[in-house]
Amino acid sequence: MAPMPPAADTTASPRTEARPKTERPSAAPAEPGRGGRSGTYGGWLFAIAIAAAAFNLRPVVTSLGPLLDQVRAGLGMNPTLAGLLTAVPSLCFGLFGFAAPAMARRIGPIAVITAGMGAITAGVLARSFAGGTAVFLLLTALALAGVAVSNVLIPVVIKRYFPSRVGPMIGLYSMSLSAGTALAAAVTVPLTSALGGDWRYGLGIWAALGAVGLVLWLVVALLRRERGDRAGGPAADRLPITRSRTAWAMACFFGLQATGAYVVMGWLPKIFQDSGVDKGTSGVLLAVTMVIGVPVSFVLPNLAARRGDQRLFVVVLASCGIAGYAGLALAPAALPWVWAALVGLSNCAFPLVLTMIGLRARTAGGVAQLSAFAQGVGYLISIPGPILIGRIYQVTGEWYWPLGFLALLLVPQMLFGLRAAMARHIEDEAVHPTA
Helix, strand or coil: CCCCCCCCCCCCCCCCCCCCCCECCCCCCCCCCCCHHHHHHHHHHHHHHHHHHHHCCCHHHHCCHHHHHHHHHHHCCCHHHHHHHHHHHHHHHHHHHHHHHHHHHHHCHHHHHHHHHHHHHHHHHHHCCCCCHHHHHHHHHHHHHHHHHHHHHHHHHHHHHCCCCHHHHHHHHHHHHHHHHHHHHHHHHHHHHHCCCCHHHHHHCCHHHHHHHHHHHHHHHHHHHHCCCCCCCCCECCCCHHHCHHHHHHHHHHHHHHHHHHHHHHHHHHHHHHCCCCHHHHHHHHHHHHHCHHHHHHHHHHHHHCCCCCHHHHHHHHHHHHHHHHHHHHCCCCCHHHHHHHHHHHCCHHHHHHHHHHHCCCCHHHHHHHHHHHHHHHHHHHCHHHHHHHHHHHHHCCCHHHHHHHHHHHHHHHHHHHHHCCCCCHHHHHHCCCC
16 A cells, blocks of 8 residues: 555645634644654654554454354353344444544544543453353443544544545545454454464454554654644534434435444354355455455545545445345355455445545534534444344344345435435535525
8 A cells, every 4th residue: 555645735724724604713733744754753653543543443343243153152142132232333333423522522532532442442352251241242332432432533533634635544544444344354263263262362352453553542642732732622613413414314324334234244154154154264254345345445435535426436335235135145155255245345335424424524523523423323223223134034044034124225325325425515504404
């Protein structure tokens, strides 16, 4: 991957650029790439820290999928409770995501993300010692709370500190997130075997990566404070965001794509195992769905940011998902690598929606509100999906109907995505709802 250059000096700073009426004047932070040699090094460190944080946002979930049967047996879970476990990420992301902007205004987005890295590290490590389902769920929720606030605030940090590099930085963020997701899915089973076959070690080892992210963000937080950056988040009047049709379309699009993504992360290995694929290969197939997203997640935000709207990408990704789910339902063992690749492409709706969040608001404050609203409402929308999938599978004993349901959900996902992808700004719609 080509190195990430610092933000260009030609970009107007937030101090001088025109603001909509909803944005209060505030001290503008220096861009990371400015300020001579030390500023350049700070910019590189900031980019690396963003990549490290993104890398840690999914192993808490995708390391669990390949070991789900062992965890169920070890903790005494039935399939319905396992479905609840796959829904916990969406619940935590929705509830804690809403709180992220207020926390950022109080202590600053960098401090909140740093705390999020600490929560991920502590939760992932501690849950591997859980003796029962309730404690396991509680500690998983702690880790997911850290993921939730980071989910919401990393796009805000990118908008604020890399205003001329939103596309490339979202690409770096999305690519790193996909890489962490894929690595956890691919190596958790062999890593668990190498550590003696105990699922507790296979899950707990991922806390080491969280610790690396935590250290990097502690250094970034200290450097930002030394350079005199304002502690608080972007100051802005609260937009009446519920009046924005784009915000609602974005939330629904986000929620529907999250439904599919978390069902895939939680259940895809089981789907392949039930079709006769061995456990190790099923984990690799899950990794394929995530690895596909690594290059696509870097390229797609750059392409999407260059267009006035992103409707073409919405249609292409949904079509890939429909084809992938149909293949899994009708002939899962016939072309498993093809189905895994198609589903992986469909899940690239996530970097697409992150990019659109950065493009549909003019200011960092607007991005903070839209990010919290779209992700908070979106993840709440996605909560019933994994639970329902688990219940349908428990009742029918086969994957035909659950996969058909997922394919059907891609139709409204595409419709909401087409509305969210139009070249609009939430600040305009919030003030003038008919815009």
